[in-house]
Amino acid sequence: MLALSFRNREDKEADITEKRTLGKTGGKNLFREMAEGLVTAIVVALLLKTFIIQAFRIPSGSMIPTLDVGDQILVAKLAYGIRDPFGDHYWIHFSGPRRGDVVVFRYPKDESKDFIKRVIGLPGDHIQVRGKKVFVNGTPLSENYVQYLQPFVTDEPTRDVMKEVVVPAGSYFVMGDNRDDSYDSRYWGFVRENKILGKAEIIYWSWNNVSHRVRFSRIGRKIR
Structure with a gap:
């Protein structure tokens, strides 16, 4: 019973650790996706301004x-x-x-x-x-x-x-x-x-x- 109890605690701790790891990885992926999206938007805007259309006041x-x-x-x-x-x-x-x-x-x-x-x-x-x-x-x-x-x-x-x-x-x-x-x-x-x-x-x-x-x-x- 004691061994089982320890295993359950280890499993729970492993679950928590895994979720934390997933959370960090997901955060990195989200940050990377946001950065890539921002860079893409900037590149598209520059291409539009350079070759296609430009705004003036x-x-x-x-x-x-x-x-x-x-x-x-x-x-x-x-x-x-x-x-x-x-x-x-x-x-x-x-x-x-x-x-x-x-x-x-x-x-x-x-x-x-x-x-x-x-x-x-x-x-x-x-x-x-x-x-x-x-x-x-x-x-x-x-x-x-x-x-x-x-x-x-x-x-x-x-x-x-x-x-x-x-x-x-x-x-x-x-x-x-x-x-x-x-x-x-x-x-x-x-x-x-x-x-x-x-x-x-x-x-x-x-x-x-x-x-x-x-x-x-x-x-x-x-x-x-």
């Missing part, structure tokens, strides 16, 4: 009314091809931007900054501004997305009047929709295609910095 009003301050947008990085993430060339090039596309690009004067504007002139186009009106190859451009806040003045030669320029090969002429308050190709020139990061597609969030409220009416709006 609009900090200025140069694209009003299409994009307002506080809008957060998704940019399709595969819109024009698959880019080398460490360089400025395309591994696979689909097509160039079209006139009217809203694109994000590296600012030519300081490539650490990203700008967003609308494509107005394609390679080879003749672009001119007369009395605020944009002419492409001698024809007035129809622009139902443009906002003008100030009257035409003759002493604004860059903003309201611009001599004809020819867009070089592999480059684009871009302008903001808030035409009187946009620092764009009228002032600093053309954007090389290999500096374009992608095409703006949709507003996924919008926050009014003045009223501190969500602008629900803008969420989900496609960028055209």
